[in-house]
Amino acid sequence: MPFTAKPRKFSAGIIEIPLGVGQNAVTIGGGNVLPLYYFDNPAKNPPAVGVEITDTGVEAAGLPELAAYYEGANTPAERAKKAAAMEGADFVCLRFEGADPGGLNRSVADCVAIAKEVVEAINKPLVIAGSKNLEKDVELFSACAEVCSDKNVLFLSAREENYKTIGASCALAYGQKVGAESSVDINLAKQLNVLMTQLGVQPQSIVMNLGSAAAGYGFEYVASTMERVKLAALEQNDTMLQMPVITPVASETWSVKESIMPESDMPEWGSLEERGIEMETVTASACLASGCDAVILRHPTSVKAIAALIAALL
């Protein structure tokens, strides 16, 4: 008996959200099929791949291939340019690692200057990620939203504790996009979206960051949450879960022991950099299979591999 495909298209869909402006804009979301089920309906916008750089640039230490890629780039703006030119890159993510009050504690004014240089330097959309310090990020994002006005930047992320100020100062006052970050729980994700929209932020300005984990570090919770969010959005037409999902993969995977244990301490594990790339690639592909609309990666090899994977499945 011949095989007859029964395409499963949903009448509900994921919201389309453009990042960046003009010719360089990239749109994420917009699908109406299960993750990667492009045989059911062609992808409206393929999942996007972002390249993460930090303001400090220390992430390349001990990783010869990564360091070689950014060789000669001494400022965040120069690194951002190289990141934007990476094969497979759709957007650039600038992470303010150095803004953390527990670390370098770079001042908001200095960060704003960096953000301005970076956004001017690149021809791809920009995502700005914070220091993960709730209070500092509020100040940082508000100030960056102002200097990046008209650039349609995405800020990662607003959380339950600080969504009001970030939502008001980034999305409402300057029309930027805001990431709504929750910790791997569909109800908390939905609640934050509801609260953000009650504040006045349009669903078209919200991208969800459902939280993540490196593969092998409780990723099954992540996969299950992402899957259920997608099903609620498509099958049940839950409008408060139809925002696209972005996952900052790199910051999760490059901090687990597989990606930081030097080869000298663990010779049987092989090359440190290769291990890190594998963790990043495996986690990113699992995120895509679970329903992510955009992933943020660090290593050129991972970016290339994930971009190739997406292209092959289209």
Place this chain on the structure above:
Amino acid sequence: MRLFDRVFTGSDEMLARAETAVSKTYEKLGDAAPVAFGSTAYYLPCIYAYLGLKVTNMGELKAAMEPIKALMTRNYRLHDVFTSGIATVLAAEVIEACKYAENPTPYEDRYHGRMTDAEVRELGVPLVTRDIPGFVVIIDEAPTDEQALALIKGYQSRGIFVFLLKGAIDQAERCGIKMGFPVRIVPVGPGIESVAHIISLVVRAAFIFGAVQPGDYDGFNKYSFERIFAFVNAFGPLEHITVGCGAGAIAMGFPVITNDTYDVDVVPKSLIIQENVDDLIDTSLEARDIKIKVSNIDIPIACSSAFEGEIIRKADMYIEADGSRMDCFELVRTKELHEIEDHKIEVIGPELDSFEAGSKINLAILVDVAGKNMQSDFEPVFERKIHNYVNCLEGVMHTGQRDLIRIRVSKTAFEAGFRVKHFGELLYAKMKNDFSQVVDKCQVTLVTDPALLPDLRKEANVAYDKRDDRLRSLTDESVDCFYTCTLCQSFSPSHVCIVTPERLGLCGAVSWLDAKATNELQPNGPCQVVTKTRVIDEHKGAYEDVNEAVRQYSQGALEQVTLYSIMEDPMTSCGCFECICGIEPFSNGVIIVNREYTGTTPVGMTFAELASMTGGGVQTPGFMGHGRHFIASKKFMKAEGGIARIVWMPKALKDMVSERLNATAKELYGIDNFCDMIADETITEDPESLVAFLSEKGHPALEMDPMM
């Protein structure tokens, strides 16, 4: 003169002044002269907002007078008062625009005048997020300078942004108050017409943060009513022109509170008289529904969950308040708003200094709360939190509840300056912050006077008894809704609890009252209302509404739940259940096992083994997780015949529930001492000897219809 006429007269006055100003400036500068406030992208913001007109030069300003006049209708309906009020503000903006057309800095340094878009954003963000709880516009002079100083400082200390107009500015200057945008006290202008700059800020906030479109008259009023928490304090004698502007403020949702009584018609929630200037702040905040968050708790010791489990030994304790030896209790009471003075902390009787180290003292903690959304059903929920709050204090221990509390304060805490009054400060702050949706006002009274306590304790017991009666009278039939609880979905994604009065959450921690309070406090949180109007079978507890709810909140994983059955679509479990009941085929009954019991049961499985097939949101007919309290409920597996099916329980569990279970059995079946018929591990763990025991006792389960 009636209020309508005062508004209309004031409105006409402002219009006349605007017409004079326009013709004067027009003559002087000509048709093409530019008109702008500068540093704003919204033209003349009020006119742009309410009329949709982009005024950029004198010609256009002159032309704008006609549509402004058209708003000043005179049909003696409320609508005319509102449109005339808005038009008064627009006319005021015309006057201000003329000033700026003639001179870009008409106010020099003394007055702030127009606000820039940057200032709107700077103030707008905290206004939208409520970090600034609201703003007040003070017009004219308070009766005395002292009152003016107390008023402005009072607002400042509560984080309220202050705008001053006219005489209020002169008075503030006399009082030596530092003014300016950074200190959140802004002297706007010497004339009433500069009120336009404040309204300009409001409409630009609506443009920027609310995406309201130019010309959307109702849209701006709706936005300001819903999102901008502003109000006006206007001191008498009120001029007509001020009343005209006040009508505009009221149209935007900003109440006007005045101390003037002459010729003022009170309009509830909108135009309010408060003759006592000292109470102006409270009246104003209440009128605009502004709640102030308490940011610093004024206590000399740390308060954090890190100290929650701290134990104070006898040798280390300074005082002890022990309800089993002395008269001690804690009680939350609902009061009317006017009965409570917010943040009043009163200690009746001696303070800790009067006691010697190691003393046992009497202590009553009375927390009075009031609020528009407060319900007496929330009292026990809030009261139970006192335990957590007090326990978080460093060097203070709290156990028990009601009049069986035991509180110890350590010597270290006493030496650090901790006194009885600090319980008041702590509880005040926590109640106001954690329950801000329902608690508008809170006061705490602490009584240590031994002479007063016996009577107070009796009164408290009356209140506790009343609550218990209410709890007993709460049945699934007597309420009109149930609640969901999805708190555990983070680890048990497809499970939904349906919490009813007679069936609390299976974890034992969420009662129907808890769920009700959670719903009120977190409207988008885990507890959502489930109606019960579409009955399928009331006896089994089957409702179309319940099925819809479990379908929706389990994201389709679960189709239907029968509330009172363990055989037919039993309620699922997350994994936090206190107990599991499971079918025992030999005896035609069920066994119940609690989490603490580690041995085996007559069904041949331990709690852990049973848990593996009951948790995780799956329906396993014949097995169900539940809370301990549910065992004595009349709804416990009612569909299968109720508690008469219970044949075995671990002894500890049986002892815990026996009193209530016996009472229920007596009521339902007329059986005395039903628990004596129920076997436990000291009698048998084996199904055959279980049946023998049951036959000997004449257990009713043996006679009932087969469960399968």
